[in-house]
Amino acid sequence: MGQQSQFAPDYRDSPAPLFQQVIADDPVAAPPILREYSEIDIPVARVPRDQYRSIDFAALEMERLWPRVWQLACREEQIPEVGDYVLYESPGASLIIMRSGPDDIKAFYNSCLHRGMRLCAEDSSVRKLTCPFHGFTWNLDGKLAHVPARWDFPDMRDDAMNLPEARVERWQGFVFINRDPAAPPLQAYLGHLPAHFADWSYGDRYLATVMRKTIDANWKTCIEGFVESYHLAGIHAQALPFGGDASTQYDVWPDDPHVSRFLEPTGVMSDQLPVQLSEQQILDAALSAVFVGAQVPELEAGTKARHYMAAGMRAAMGAADGVDYSTLSDAEAADAIQYSLFPNIIIFRSLGYPYVYRFLPVRDDPNRATFEFMIFKPKPADGYIPEVELVDLGEGDSFAGAGILPPWLGEIYDQDVTGLRMCQQGLRDGGDADILYSAYQEVRIRHLHQTLDRYLSDDPTDAPGRR
Known part of the structure; x- marks a missing residue:
């Protein structure tokens, strides 16, 4: 030495x-x-x-890297009130980072479960999430609230229509998301x-x-x-x-x-x-x-x-x-x-x-x-x-x-x-x-x-x- x-x-x-x-x-x-x-x-x-520089390598990162790592999505103060949300355009996934309760933050995939329409186009505050295409509506906790002409979907189970979510964890006011259920907890990752x-x-x-x-x-x-x-x-x-x-x-x-x-x-x-x-x-x-x-x-x-x-x-x-x-x-x-x-x-x-x-x-x-x-x-x-x-x-x-x-x-x-x-x-x-x-x-x-x-x-x- x-x-x-x-x-x-x-x-x-x-x-x-x-x-x-x-x-x-x-x-x-x-x-x-x-x-x-x-x-x-x-x-x-x-x-x-x-x-x-390779498109193929970038595609490999999109497939194996970004869905499996903790990503900084926003700050808590950006969504101070219940119903406030920001969009996080994660590589390969658009996510709605929503304050769904006074101390509850969720990350919903920004896509309607009916025909796939983007639910949200910009940061905002809402009482419910409503698809701009046909009007399917979800509560702030992601549970299905309304289906127009519900009679026309005889095989639909409401409890199977909750909005898909990514994992959310927080540290010092930073809101992180992870799309992988098998990833380590944020505290260990940090x-x-x-x-x-x-x-x-x-x-x-x-x-x-x-x-x-x-x-x-x-x-x-x-x-x-x-x-x-x-x-x-x-x-x-x-x-x-x-x-x-x-x-x-x-x-x-x-x-x-x-x-x-x-x-x-x-x-x-x-x-x-x-x-x-x-x-x-x-x-x-x-x-x-x-x-x-x-x-x-x-x-x-x-x-x-x-x-x-x-x-x-x-x-x-x-x-x-x-x-x-x-x-x-x-x-x-x-x-x-x-x-x-x-x-x-x-x-x-x-x-x-x-x-x-x-x-x-x-x-x-x-x-x-x-x-x-x-x-x-x-x-x-x-x-x-x-x-x-x-x-x-x-x-x-x-x-x-x-x-x-x-x-x-x-x-x-x-x-x-x-x-x-x-x-x-x-x-x-x-x-x-x-x-x-x-x-x-x-x-x-x-x-x-x-x-x-x-x-x-x-x-x-x-x-x-x-x-």
């Missing part, structure tokens, strides 16, 4: 400090879960590029998430805004672009002075097929820069990127750029949220603490990143996916939660121009969209050579494909946690 092996692979060869070294002298210490490290070898070094978010509960937050954009890239290309910091030098070069790419810690747990994370420090220069920067130069670069043209203050002797930035984030977000964040650790205040939940969810545990991402494949086109960027805010003391603001970004619309994110951050996501489109173009048109993954910085991608392979196996019992 090498000298660094407790917190990095033995073969790591970089002058950049490790994440654990970065946080060791933070004035406000990181909690224990951020001082953990888990490294495993995942022998998925390469995959065929058809996994990103792996490390419940423990790691026990004191960072999204149940204390509400979904404020969703920015939605169709990206010209496979859903896996998309999520893989966000689970590693290795691409910083190529896609976000402006962040090299302070982005901490080479200091990012990647954690994959041997007993957790669905969850992985990275811990990316802020205020740490990249090892890709040819010169060594002072703490003042790091701060200058960071604040100049965020506040264009603003005067950057001089650091006091012995103060690190990241510590100044963490204090600033605590103050700024505290004022915006009306919450006292003074005791929050520097890591939680400033760094990107990001978890992924297989197959298509990214969730942050950071003050400066109150975000969750969802990536959904576009039906019948493996070269496109829908990116849903969710922004959360603390629940107000008076309990009033406004409706979700939905911002659809068209083909020519940018994140920077939407007016939701700060301009500098919108630019980051616009760079990602461009990079993902170009990556997919290369995957689609670049021949048949396999795709290669690095051993450590892309270990979360290896982990994703290892789990994907288990779900796509010819043997159904290979999927994790089958009952």
Whole structure:
């Protein structure tokens, strides 16, 4: 074992400090879960590029993956009253996520049992579900309520006409569905998430805004672009002075097929820069990127750029949220603490990143996916939660121009969209050579494909946690 092996692979060869070294002298210490490290070898070094571009492979995912995994369908606050529902267009199935009782949520397949008509066309609130074709009607619990000209269906049994349902389970205000009755319970599927978010509960937050954009890239290309910091030098070069790419810690747990994370420090220069920067130069670069043209203050002797930035984030977000964040650790205040939940969810545990991402494949086109960027805010003391603001970004619309994110951050996501489109173009048109993954910085991608392979196996019992 090498000298660094407790917190990095033995073969790591970089002058950049490790994440654990970065946080060791933070004035406000990181909690224990951020001082953990888990490294495993995942022998998925390469995959065929058809996994990103093939209609046949996408069809295999539609058959074996999406019907068997827990999927984030909506938030509880999106359906606050009995009769409220939202549509979740799951890959391969349209589902009505309905609050059928004060504390009961159901997921009905969005199809009439008479002639198959879609029951619902948009999010709404109803007292009963009525088919717009012939008027078949169901109660909010899915039981048949009315059949026009009932006499003309002599063989129909009312008790056999309940609307088919998918499984529904909840965690911290998130509503998940699963179409497979043999899948493990959600709590087991979530792996490390419940423990790691026990004191960072999204149940204390509400979904404020969703920015939605169709990206010209496979859903896996998309999520893989966000689970590693290795691409910083190529896609976000402006962040090299302070982005901490080479200091990012990647954690994959041997007993957790669905969850992985990275811990990316802020205020740490990249090892890709040819010169060594002072703490003042790091701060200058960071604040100049965020506040264009603003005067950057001089650091006091012995103060690190990241510590100044963490204090600033605590103050700024505290004022915006009306919450006292003074005791929050520097890591939680400033760094990107990001978890992924297989197959298509990214969730942050950071003050400066109150975000969750969802990536959904576009039906019948493996070269496109829908990116849903969710922004959360603390629940107000008076309990009033406004409706979700939905911002659809068209083909020519940018994140920077939407007016939701700060301009500098919108630019980051616009760079990602461009990079993902170009990556997919290369995957689609670049021949048949396999795709290669690095051993450590892309270990979360290896982990994703290892789990994907288990779900796509010819043997159904290979999927994790089958009952």
